[in-house]
Amino acid sequence: MRSIGIYLAAGESKRMGNDKRFLLLNEQPLGSIVFKNALLSKIDHLVVVTRISDSLEWLPSFVFSAPYSCKWSQIECAEASKGQGHSLKSGVKKAIEIGADAVIILLADQPFVTTEVINTLLNSYQNEPNYFFFAAANDILPMPPILFSKICFPYLLQLNGDQGLRTVIREKLFNSGKMIAFQDEMLFFDIDTVEDYEILQNHEHERGE
Template sequence: MGLTGILLAAGKSTRLGRDKLSVVMPDGRALAAWSLEAALGSTLERVICVVKPEDTLSWMPREWLSSASYAYQSEAKLLISICDDYAMGMAHSLHCGLQTAKQYEPDGYMIMLADQPLIETSQINEIKTIFQTHKQSDYVAATDCAGGKPPVAFRSHLLGQLLSLSGDEGARRIMHNPQFTGTYVPFSAPSFWDADTEEELERIVRHIEYDHSSRDTHPLK
C-alpha cells in the first residue's frame, strides 16, 4: 500500500561524457546522492533505486548502501533494482523499477530522476499529499507550466500503461492521453534542472553555491 518511489539512476550519461551520478557537488557528496536523499527523507513508503549492472554505487553514502535490500523485504526503505537492459532506453529502466515495486502492491508509483539534484524532500511530500487528497486524479505531476514532469505519481491502475512504454519513451504519453486526468503542481524552474551537459551541470553548481552563500545559517543539505 502507500506510494512507492522509483528513482531512475541507470542513464548512460552520453551527452555529459562522464558518469553524472558520481559528479562531486559543492558539499562533497555525489550528485545522485542529493536526489536519493530527497527521496529517502520523504514520506514515501519506500524508494526503488534503478541502477545499471556495472554501477559500483560508489556515489551512494555507505550508510544507505549498507541498509539497502536487493530483493523483496517488507520493511526496507531503500531497494536496489539492477536493470540489465538499461541501454535499450529509459522505459526499460522504469520497467525494472516497476517490477520491483509492484511486489509491495502500492497505491501508486512516483517516478523521479537521479540527475535532478535540486528536487527537495518537501516537494516530493507535496506531490504525495496531493496524490492522497485528489483521488479523482489518475496522476499528480510537477510542472514548470510547460506540461507535467518528474516527480510524477501514477495510480496503480496505470501500471499496464507504464509497462507499455518502450525505448526512451517517457511517461508524457500517458499524461497527454485525454483518457486520463491529472493534477499539476507548480515548482520553480531550477527544480527541473538536470545535468545532461557540462553547461547544465555548471548552472546547477552555481545555483547551489549562490544559495549556500545567501543563507548564512543554513549549511548545504
C-alpha cells in the same frame, strides 16, 4: 496507501562523457542528493533502477545501514541501454511485486527535488485519490517528479525505448491528472552536459554568497 518511489539511475551519461552521478554538488555526489531526500520523505519504499553490476559507490555509506537500509532496494535493468522506458518498466514491475498503490518517478540528475516536493505529491494524492496522476508542472508541461496511481501501471508497462512519462500523459492520461505548480524554477533543472554542470555550480556559488 502504499507508495513506492522509482529512482531512475541507469542512464549512461553519454552527453556528459562520464558518470554524472559522481559529479560533486556541495561536496555530495549528484546521484545521492534526491536519493537521500526520498528516503527522508513519506515514501514507503524506494526502488533504485541501475545498470547491471552497478557498484553503488555514488551513494553515501549511511544508507547501507539501519534504519535506512530496509527502506530501499536495487533493481538491475539489463535493457537500460535501450532507453529510459525499459528502466521505468523494471521499476514499475518491482513496485507491483511489493504491493504499490502508487509510484513516484524520480530522476537521479534533478538535485533540486526536495523531500517537501515529494511529500506534496503524496499528500495531494491522499487528499484527492480520484486523480490518476499528480505531476510537478513547468507552466503547463508535466515534469518529473510525477506520481502515478496504480490504475496507470498498465500504461507505464507499455513503454519502450526512449519513451518517457510525458508520452504516457499526453497520449493516455492528460485529462485524468492534476498539475501542481512549484515556485522554484530550478526544481526542473537536470544535468545532461558539461555546460549544465557549470550552470549548476555557478548557481550554487551565487546562492552561497
